[in-house]
Amino acid sequence: MTTTHYTLLSTSLAASAASAKPAPLAPAAAKPATKEQVTQRDIENVERALIDQSARGPVLTFFTTAIFWLLVSCVLGYIASRKLHSPNFVLGPEFLYRWLHIDGIMRSLFDHLNYGRVWPAYTTALIYGWCSLAGMGVATWMIGRLTRVSIQAPGILQWGAWFWNTGVAAGVITILCGYNSGLEYFEMHSAAKLCLFIGYLLIGVWGLILFRYKRTVAPYISVSYLVAAFFLFPWFFGSAAMLTSMHGLNGVMKNIVNVWYQGGLFNLWFGCIGIAAAYYFIPKVINRPIYSYNLAKIGFWSWVFLGGLTAMTRLSGGPVPAYLVTISIAANILLIIPIATLTVNFFQTMKGHTGSMAYSPTLRFVFVGTVFFSIAAALSVLGALRSVDSYTHFTPWAHGQTHAVLLGFFSMVMFGAIYYITPRLVGCEWLSRTFIKIHFFGTAYGGATIIALFLFGGLAMGFTLNEPAGDKVAFYNIPQNGGWCNVVKTYIGYVFFGVAQFVFAIHFLFMRLRIGQPAGEPTLFANPGEAH
Amino acid sequence: MEKPSTLFTGIFGAFILSCGAMVLLPNSQIGGLQPQVTWDEGQNSPSDVYPVKREDALGHRVGQGVFVENGCFYCHTQQVRDPQYGPDMERGWGVRRTVARDYIHEDVPLLGVSRLGPDLANFGSATWRNEPDDDTKKPAKRDAAWVFKHLYAPTTIVLDSNCPPYPYLFERKEVGEHPSPDAVEVNGNFQIVPTADARNLAAYLLSLDRTHELKEAPTVIKPKEAKK
Secondary structure, three states, X not given: OHHHHHHHHHHHHHHHHHOOOOOOOOHHHHOOOOHHXXXXXXXXXXHHHHHHHHHHHHHHHHHHHHHHHHHHHHHHHHHHHHHHHOOOOOOOOHHHHHHOOOOHHHXXXXXXXXXXXXXXXXXXXXXXXXXXXXHHHHHHHHHHHHHOOOOOOHHHHHHHHHHHHHHHHHHHHHHHHOXXXXXXXXOOOHHHHHHHHHHHHHHHXXXXXXXXXXXXOOOOHHHHHHHXXXXXXXXXXXXXXXXXXXXXXXXXXXXXXHHHHHHHHHHHHHHHHHHHHHHHHHHHHHOOOOOOHHHHHHHHHHHHHHHOOOHHHHHOOOOOOHHHHHXXXXXXXXXXXXXXXXXXXXXXXXXXXXXXXXXXXXXXHHHHHHHHHHHHHHHHHHHHOHHHHHHHOOOOHHHHHHHHHHHHHHHHHHHHHHHHHHHXXXXXXXXXXXXXXXXXXXXXXXXXXXXXXXHHHHHHHHHHHOOOOOOOOOOOOOHHHOHHHHHHHHHHHHHHHHHHHHHHHHHHHHHHOOOOEEOOOOOOOOOOOOOO | OOOHXXXXXXXXXXXXXXXXXXXXXXXXXXXXXXXXXXXOOOOOOOOEEEOOOOOOHHHHHHHHHHHHHOOHHHOOOOOOOOOOOOOOOOOOOOOOOOOHHHHOOOOOOOOOOOOOOOOOOOOOOOOOOOOOOOOOOOOOOOOHHHHHHHHHOHHHOOXXXXXXXXXXXXXXXXXXXXXXXXXXXXXXXXXXXXXXXXHHHHHHHHOOOOOOOEOOEOOOOOHHHXXX
């Protein structure tokens, strides 16, 4: 059975990788091909181009709006981070308000933008705006490719995307104006959640219907992950939204539901889409099947079963039944199984091909994303241990963990995917390799700075917080409590990350306007054989 | 890849497992918690009920609403943990750990996520923070006036505080005949007085008291002992 999978897998991958665009390193062109092969490839190329064309509208809508939210979250993230160490910082100098005639209600709105409002707006824009929309765009495109059907009635997906966007906009704006549900990462108003849910149903249900039209399903692990993500998300989101708005649900049960939902959101929604994309793009670019299909299967099932059980460590010591926390600690430790299998699989697949990262932007982004995945998952295991948790609980360490998933792992993989997919949709190649380089360095190093300083700042603060020093409160702005971490995070982390995203957004805008290199030769960091 | 039926069954099983263990099981245990009622012998009505459903529910709700909409719970937790988890009680944040029963009347309990500021679970109790009497920084009383001052300019009270000021919870008014006793600042003929929102918020904060004895969470620190 495994052998069949292997052959199917390698033929389909080899055929696809050697075809149309991804000729970055494929030596296939050098080999003389027989007549039948050429015909077969030609058919597949045309087919693929048709599928891409059918997905063009919705996928580009997903990407464009996602990138808009990415920029919004960069600005909000910078403000939130800066507000934390200098709460008196006013947006813009005083004369700007006079010049732009910002007074009355507008001025008062700016005064209201404290950390407590900007931070939830930032996480909402990042999670529901950028990450979810980019993920759904990449997933839509992958479903088309993996099932080899063209997207029927793409208008439905477009409507879904706009519903979703309306929900996010309503959520972010109402949070900034002072609505908050009191539940972390789930702060939006119920109306905004309803909007998101309708949008999701249009996208997700249509995706599942399309699945029935499938001509073949590539026997590929990405399909399992995508099905899991698209099937589980509405269950988690819908039941959490319903339960937390119910009056019958007693006291802390709402917090428990909230944290349970966070586990589903990070592990099973972002985790599954991200892993699916990594499993798709890495073998695709290096033109080589994944190292072990059996490992991938073990990784998948252990991830899906454990992913929903790990979150309760957020409530350790809190007023909740203790066994919840115990289950989560156990699940976190068992999480070593999927982490190990996924890490081994990604690294072994890449073995001997790491040099390709010097050329292919997609590969570099996606592979660095998988490295961040291993780090983020290891942090989750580490942070669950009682001894570590006693220092990191109630500190920014938790934000470090979520940012390792969102900025490190998920965003990197999505960037890689977008660099691969967009040229196939718009018909020209990325304009400038320098732009891609700037984007990579800003994202990887800016993102890593943000994550690392959240973690170190959290630890530093945790040590003070854990001292029974009577009157001393572990204010985060005091240098020995990790205050410098926050300052550096603002001016280096968020600035670098934000600048890179603006460069990326401009680059993407060029692509939408079809300003780019002529189609055919992908824009690489360096051409193969060129010294770099 | 598995057969679609296997795949869907497995994935749905994972959801059921997660939902069952993390939501349904705890809900069967603490979902129906009732207040602790103490009866004295020979009495017709209970001598003690905790927690009590507040009668001034509207003002309380508005105050809690102000707390939530300004995101206070991102920096201030409202939970006291057992001594094995951290020195919450030694810091004077409470005399016993808080348990699920403390929160049964709350719409959304604001357990909080990080402690960039002090815990507020028992802010309204007389022993909160519990500094020694000879501490120069110890305020005489943490009352509404203290809260207003803190909301208006936190650094005037705690030098290192990175709590943001909330000028929009205050308004500028003419002093006129009757200067307000709650004015946080008087400047010539004008005074800065708290708005209704600020008053409700202060009332909400001062009502936070979870020190009442509960049988499932014995009091660890007696207030007198802690004072030393």
